[in-house]
Amino acid sequence: MGQTLYPIPDKSHSGSYANTSDHNPWKDKINSVLGLGLVNPPAEGRPPGIDWAHQRWSEFYPEEYTVTAQSGVRVNRGFRDQYQTHQYQSDEFKDGGLYHSTFNWDKQPNLSNDFKATTNGIPAQFHPKMPVQQANSLWTFDGTFPPKLLKMRYGYPVLFRHYNALPISPSANSGFGLHTITTHQHNGHNPAESDGYTQAFYFPGQYYDYRWPMILAGHDHVNKKGKDNRAGGPDGNGGIRKVPGDFRETMSSLWFHDHMLDFTAQNVYKGNAASLNLYSSLDRGNEYINDGVNLRFPSGSHLDWGNRDYDVNLILADKAWDKQGQLFFNIFNLDGFLGDRMLVNWQYMPYMDVRARQYRFRLLNASVSRWMKIAVMTEDKDPVPVYMIANDGNIMEHSVFFEKGELPTQAIGERYDIIIDFSQFEPGTKIYLVNLMEHEDGREPESTFSRSKAFSDPFKKGNTCDPAVGKFMEFRVKSYEGIDHSMNPADFVKGKQKMIKRPKFTKTELANARHRSFEFGRSSGTDSAPWTIKTDGGSGFAADPKRLSAAPNIGDVEIWHISGGGGWSHPIHIHFEEGQILSRDGSKPPEWEKWARKDIYRIGDVKDSSREVTVAIRFREFMGSYMEHCHNTQHEDHAQLLRWDIEKPGQTMPIRTPMPTWEGVGYVDSFTLSTYKKGDVDAKKDFNDD
Incomplete structure (x- = not known):
């Protein structure tokens, strides 16, 4: 993927074993800080030998790779600009598009960069009026904002090399979080040694090579010769790389996060969580291609695959902060920790410009303990109808219409992919995501508010003491001069066409x-x-x-x-x-x-x-x-x-x-x-x- 990868894993069977011949480059610093006498600590934290060797290594040898380091937050220096597939030059990412400028906070005299076509200079702030997060308050991928998104394809095996660049001392954590990690791709069809098992954690200075085969479930029993056009991934040149497996098992919206034994909640809450979009013959992220297989979900059309102009990931999570505005977590609340405010992609009360056309939103509940029930409403408190097209990252057999814009309860870890049509609104209209579900503690939700009560002022007359109830994101409708080529989800409700027929059990x-x-x-x-x-x-x-x-x-x-x-x-x-x-x-x-x-x-x-x-x-x-x-x-x-x-x-x-x-x-x-x-x-x- 254009990044530097060293050492490169051997293609042979011996290359499937963990790298124990190279040593942890932080050895001397670890010995100094912790007073240890390490002699030959391995570079890779994966368990050694055949027990945890990569299964079917040569069969699914990685063709693509990505490298990231878990570290304390810092100002983004734009390192990954070059890896953005749109290159800030296509459709909504080009000059004049909605996303060409990546930073649009007003009245920031300390920021001289205009943030056009770059992430360089973006600080780790939840809101422009809040303080920058300190390095030990927040641990993110590469230590930067915005949150990361991986884009992958069926048929192209991936090596995900994850470095642990967290503090050597376990006490350097601002009161919560542990510096050992293990990464789970939720819910990838991956061999166990790359699943992020809770006991397969590793230490600062080490890395772990996760090999994700990017295969369809049923690979060994269904469509074994790989001749079905519906089973595969986009090849980048307008075609499909066909693969064995059951196309009905196609997944789309995943995420990856820490799974450290006894510390998953603290580490995920602290920043170890990100989205992963998996593209396929059926869901290729190009709404223009009409080959009889592609479902043409809202996305865009400039790139062969993976357009994100009208396909947006929203990571939803409640957070709390202390008097200094630094991220806070109560490690003693074992019933379930609740944050005070809803954040979207780590931003408090964000707004987003949208075109007057259809959008796909991939909603992920990435909270520790908060259940959500989300409604979509206009500024006049009218419901905005939505269609659900995927549940837990799996495209459904039929779309489901929610006329009143009120989604089902969404638990922690669940993903709901929905389509909203903004073309029914005049430019200048404001649309809101509203949380209707109230918590008093982490045991379970207390009650569900009406849309009107949650929208207007849920705190009037003591209705609730939960500040995460109510409006938490705003969409601002802009004019659209292009042509919306995306599918009509109304054509796929029960009794009409099928998106992906469910596999059956006999x-x-x-x-x-x-x-x-x-x-x-x-x-x-x-x-x-x-x-x-x-x-x-x-x-x-x-x-x-x-x-x-x-x-x-x-x-x-x-x-x-x-x-x-x-x-x-x-x-x-x-x-x-x-x-x-x-x-x-x-x-x-x-x-x-x-x-x-x-x-x-x-x-x-x-x-x-x-x-x-x-x-x-x-x-x-x-x-x-x-x-x-x-x-x-x-x-x-x-x-x-x-x-x-x-x-x-x-x-x-x-x-x-x-x-x-x-x-x-x-x-x-x-x-x-x-x-x-x-x-x-x-x-x-x-x-x-x-």
Whole structure:
């Protein structure tokens, strides 16, 4: 991708192993700061040897790569300007376009750069009237604002080299966050060694080579010769690089974030989270190409793929700051931490100019504990209709129309891709995103406001003490002289055309599936680890990366019963494979889930959730250790997380558990629950009885 990569991994099988021959270049400084006597600390923090070698390395050898460093914030110097595919020269990014000037804050006499066609000079501020964030308050990718976005394609394997450039001393953190990290691409179809396992963390001065194959699920069993035009990615020259796999498993809107054991909430909150757009034959980010395969979502047309003129990522998260305006986090609130204000792409009360045409917005709830319910409204408090086209990054079979502009409850980690048509409004009109969902604490949402009450002044007469309720982003409609070539989502609602037909589970697969049950709650928790998971008849356990709770065989179909409630709500995330919701409390799921594949499952009493969710999952292509956990990351860290492995049929011994140290990574033996192979017989019986 034009960046410098050294050392370059060997194509041979030996190149799939972690780099332990080179040494951590910070060794002397680490020894000095921490008083250690490190001799040969490895350069790469990935566990060594065959246990954590890259699976199918030569088959999916990286063709593209990107390099980034996690570090304390600093002023952006425009290093990545040259890697912007639009080069600030196309459509809305060229001179005269909406985005050619990347910084438009008024009355900033200390800033002499006019910020045209560059990010050079952008400071780490949440708002122009707020102070610049200090280096230990905020840890971001490359240490800069704006937040990062990766653009990737099916058929082009990627090496993501992530350097840890955080402070050597764990106390240099402004009160929260840990300087060891592990990176999870949520919810990429990636081998376990590149999934960001919570125990595969690494230290300052080291890097980790994550190899993301960029393949479709079903690669080994469906469309094996790669002849289906619907399965592939744009080749950059107007065509498609076709790949094996099931086009119905195409994903689009992902993100990547830290997954450090016991510190995921603090590290993600502190800046270790970014968006990833995955482009495909079906979703190529070029609305003009009409080849009978491309769905032509709002995007633009200047580039062959990945146009972002009218395709916008919005990272939504609530934050708090101290009296000095520095980012603040309460490490002692184990029920769930809530920020005071809603930020969008790390900006407080932002506005955005939009053309009078259709836009696609990729909404990500990247909060620690806050659930959201978002409405779209005009300045006159009229509803703005929206269409949902993707759920959890997966394009749905049918679009879903929300006439009143009010989206379903969105849990932490969920992604909703929506289309808004601004052509129905005159230039100068202002449109708002409004949060309707109130929290009193991190247990679960308290109530949902009416659109009118949330829009006008939710704090009148003591309606709420939650300052994150209400308007949090403004769109300002500008004239549009071009031609909108994007699809009409109304043509794809139920009863009309299909976007991506959902893959099916056969009756035989479901009848023969192994069943597992996972109950999320307090059960046998302690004061330091109150959140636990009962699984397959167990009494309830806190997190232990050495304990294997479930081990489906590669190729298996399983049915997982996920439950919880009683005054608490949990968004449950299953890594690696998307599932299909079979039922919610025994009933069919709502339309926006019926047409979707999911990786976040909402349980509890909150609106649009249920006490139990029954999910069917198929396990394919790769093996190793993955995770299931609550994505209220304070619950995950204390300690609502479990390990599950994909194994070979007949495997009797679980893979070993890595134990990272400054000097290198060792291994210890793993242990298993008695039910890790057979699952929950009673759950299967009850399911069949129904």
